[in-house]
Amino acid sequence: MTPDLPLAERLREAERDIFSRRPEHKIEPTLDRIADLAGLLGQPQRAYPVVHVTGTNGKTSTARMTEALLRARGLRTGLFTSPHLTSPAERIRIDGEPVSPERFADAYADVAPYLAMVDGRQPVPLSFFEVLTGMAFAAFADAPVDVAVLEVGLGGTWDATNVADGAVAVITPVAIDHTSYLGDTLTQIAGEKAGIIKPGAVAVLAHQEFEAAEVLLQRAADVGATVAREGLEFGVAAREIAVGGQLLSLQGLRGSYDEVLLPVFGSHQAGNAACALATAEAFGGSEPLGADLVREAFAQVSAPGRLELVRRSPSLVVDAAHNPAGMAATVAGLIESFGFPTLIGVLAVSEDKDVPGILGELEPAVSQLVVTRSSSDRSMDPAKLAELAAAVLGPERVRAAARLDDAIEIAVELADEASGGSPADAGVLITGSVVTAGDARRLLGGGPA
Secondary structure: OOOOOOHHHHHHHHHHHHHHOOOOOOOOOOOHHHHHHHHHOOOHHHOOOEEEEEOOOOHHHHHHHHHHHHHHOOOOEEEEOOOOOOOHHHHEEEOOEEOOHHHHHHHHHHHHHHHHHHHHHOOOOOOHHHHHHHHHHHHHHHOOOOEEEEEOOOOOOOOHHHHOOEEEEEEOOOOOOOHHHHOOOHHHHHHHHHHHOOOOOEEEEOOOOHHHHHHHHHHHHHHOOEEEEEOOOEEEEEEEEEOOEEEEEEEOOOOEEEEEEEOOOOHHHHHHHHHHHHHHHHHHOOOOOOHHHHHHHHHOOOOOOOOEEEEOOOEEEEOOOOOHHHHHHHHHHHHHHOOOOEEEEEEOOEOOOOHHHHHHHHOOOOOEEEEOOOOOOOEOOHHHHHHHHHHHHOHHHEEEOOOHHHHHHHHHHHHHHHHOOOHHHEEEEEEOOHHHHHHHHHHHOOOOO
C-alpha cells in the first residue's frame, strides 16, 4: 500500500485486497497461515491479555457485553467480532468504538507488506478472515489495549483467533451448525469449540446440552483449566420484562447484582449477560465488580441485528438468527417482549443451513412468510426456499419475492391489512442470517452497528 495516497484510495485498496480473498465460510483448517503472519508482525496477540469467546449462538452479544464490563472497570479494550452487518471496520473496536476509516487503512498497511510473503510460502493464501484477524491483532497492540476480547469466527481449534491464548475462554451454547466443517453431532462440534480452552485458563461455560458439556469439561480437565458453569457457579437469579428490555438479578462468581437493566430482548440475552459478568469477574480477580459499575455497563449495551426494533407503524424487527437453535431463541424472545397478535415473517437464509429446521421454529409464530434472498452469494434461491417453506407452513401462507426490499414491502402491506388500522396489532420479523439483518438495516435506516 502506498502511504501517501489519499485516505479514500487507501481504503479502496485495502478493501479490494481483503474482499478478493477466500471468504470466511470457506475453511482450510490450519493455524499455519495466521501463525506465519503473526510471527512476521512480531506476535502482536501476545502484547495484551485475551478473553476468547466461542459457541454457536450468542457469541457476538456476549463479547460485546464482556467488553462493556471491562471498559467500565477503566481498562482500555479491544474487541474483535464477526461477521459484520455493514462494514468490516465494525469488527475491530477500540474502547467500544469501531476503528475509524484512517485507522482501518493503517491497520491494513501494517500487515500488507507481509501478506504476499505468507501467501507465497503457504500452500493456500491467507483468507479474508485471517487478514482481518491479523489487522485486529496489530491494531490492538498499536493502541495499546489493556485487554482484547476476541470472538471466534468459526469453530475454535482451527480458527485464526486461536493463535492467541485466552486467559478466559467463554463457550456460549453449542448447537448444530456449520456441519460440513465442524461435524454433525454436538460431541464433534463441542470438540472443535473446546480448542480455545488453554492450560491454566478459566473456562466460562453457558448452559449446554449434556453431550457438549461432557466434551467441554473433559477438555478443561485435560489442560488444567478452572471451570465456571452457568446455573451452578453463576447465572440469572431473576428476570422480568421492562420497558426497552429486561430487568435482571444476576449471581456472579464474586457477588450478586440486582436491578440490572439490560436494554435488549430475550431470555437468551439474559444468559449472555450472566456469562459476560462471570467472564469479567474471572478476568478481574477475586473482588466483586461493584453493583453500580455492572448496572452502568449493561445499561449501555446494544445488540444491533438481534431482535432490534428498527421501525414502527408497523413494527419492523430485525434479527440475525441463522440456525434452528438461534431461531427458537428469537421466536421466544419476540413473543415474550413484543407479543404481536399477528406476525409476518421475511426470511432470507443461506443455502448451507438447516432450512427445514429454521422453518419449523418459525411456523408457529408467523401467520404468513415472505421468502426472498439477501446480498450473500450463499443465499438460497427464493423459488427453492418457497418450496421448502410451503412444505412446512402450507402454500397459502407463503409468498416469494426476488429482492429483499420487495419482500419487506409485501410484508408491511400484509401487516397493515392484518392490523385493521391499529399498528400495535401486527409486526414484521426480518431474519435468516447476519447478512439479511445487515441488508435490512441498510434499507430501513438502522443506526450504527
